[in-house]
Amino acid sequence: MFVKRLIQLVPTAARLNTPQGKAFKKALTPLMVLHSISPIGQTQNRSLTTKTLTKSIELLSNSNKEIKSTPGNPLQLVVPGGQYEERPLSILLCWLMSEKKHVMKYARFYLDQGFDVLTVRVTPWQLLWPVSGTQVVAKDLVNFMSHNGLYKPMMLHGFSVGGYLWGEALNLMEKDLDKYRPIIEGISGQIWDSVVDFEGIPTGMPKAVFPKNAVLRKTLEAYIKYHMAAFENTATKHYLRSSKCYHNSVVDAPALFLCSLDDPVGAVSGIKKVADNWELKGMKVYLKAWESSPHVSHLHHHPEEYNQEMKTFLEMLGLVSYPEKFLLKAVGRA
Template sequence: MMATLLVVTFIIGFVIIRLLSKTNGQKNDDNNNQQQQNDCDSQLKFIHLDYLPTRNFSLCPYELNGGKKKSKSIVIIFAWLFAQDRHLNKYRKLYLELGYNVLTIRTGLIQLLFPPFGTQQIMAQLIQFMRMNQDQYDTYISHAFSVGVYVMGECLVLLNGQSNQDVRNIFQQRMKGVIIDSAVDVNEGPIGLAKATTSNTLLQIVIIVLIRLYYIINYPLATRHYLESSKQIHINPIDCPSLAFISKDDPMVNYDDHIKTFEKHRNNGLIAMIKSWDQSPHVAHYVKYPDEYRSTLIKFLDQIMSNDDDDVLIN
């Protein structure tokens, strides 16, 4: 019975991967020329660390990108699915201008579908990075987008382990704030994955059905990990100030859940800010409302660095 379930699971997973990879590949072909042009126009400088795979990690140091001295502050960006550099660079440049190093974490589709062999391994590598660089950085900020919020939650799960208590202490002492943008929770995940890869309604329906079936069949290997990650995000175990960027018309985001969760954090004495719009695309709030996005982010960063507890911002 178990062998049959595993076979069915891998077949469904393979079909999902093929569907999403094919549709996303078509998008990449359409955008390839524009991306190459953007890369030529503005090239950021990165360094590669031997113990971090380049397909998942890229480190953009402040001092190599216009900074006059080394920065001891770092932002960890948990990218959305299929995120491209020409889009991520908008956020990297913003944080570089503010004096931060930027570590970007990408997660592939197959790594999302099989957490024990994917996202959890990537988060174990992030924990190792923090352990090896504990003397280099004294301030951490997390900025997670869409399914990247789930990936960040996996890190929180791993930090509950006894072997990672040293890094958990680093998190609690040095993680100054968490920013989430268009967070997709486990229940909205199928819709988010479908809409992120194709505008074809029929294909979206097929993808959603397959992923929900995958949730049911593959509960031990995947779904229970999604749920545990979601739990960690909701309870905020490190008691960290947080900021959310959301849109009321985003079908991939549970707007009411955001409001309730942030109210709970606020009642627990934490800084919890929400910036919302009536209409704004998924993971594109900064593109559509650059001035509002930037000013809200800077206000949040200023507030958490000064420990000035202000009223929650809900627009």
């Protein structure tokens, strides 16, 4: 069924004996593997209250109160007893193919500081088909932020393609600024780790999906380049629109960019361009670029400096309640 559906989505010319058609056929194998990848399984942690809101969004809390959703709307929470207790919220916009045990290294810091944590993920398939994929996740994220006014302040912490996802959310908010003004003003700070613009998608996705298989990486990269050229109206124009919204963000909260000079996916040149744009708007922007560090692995390779950059930034925002608990442990693969 998957191959049949895929073939229906591809123009007839690409299925003929042409260079495009041959590239498409060559890409079928990695795309079938791509489609077969299931979302990362969720592990149970007794110290946390965990609520899966959608297939892409999960809420973590140290509160011992049960998290319930409004009937008919899983994204609107019901507070037991009807009493709202304001809590800060960290929104982790995860990297592609992220594993929960690695994401928890970042979530744990915020949880220890009294935050609730919202983790948001997109799959490779959702990234390839944004209208029915990433844009749906972005809409769910914005709806959650709109319907839960008990979360104040909010902190963004995005990784890699999380920047693209946030660009889709910004696109939604730009269409009705009055409606979403509370969200925009409720964000106190933003951290962007190895953020990827649309130019990094062809190289970034294959490395995330097939980190140990060079042949499949190369084949998938060729297909994604073809995909972006062939599906201008259903994919590429949305990537470009998201990028424009991200570069011209309506959220003017202070921002910290974390990157490395030798990361070919989250290129420092593109990140600096965003940082410069934001500075011209009068935003407070900070950038830390390591000489050498793999994509989304800065915590693992530079744990002490990563800790200090986060600590300094969040203290400046007044969001570090318990400095003695500020300790992020290095991970095997971030």
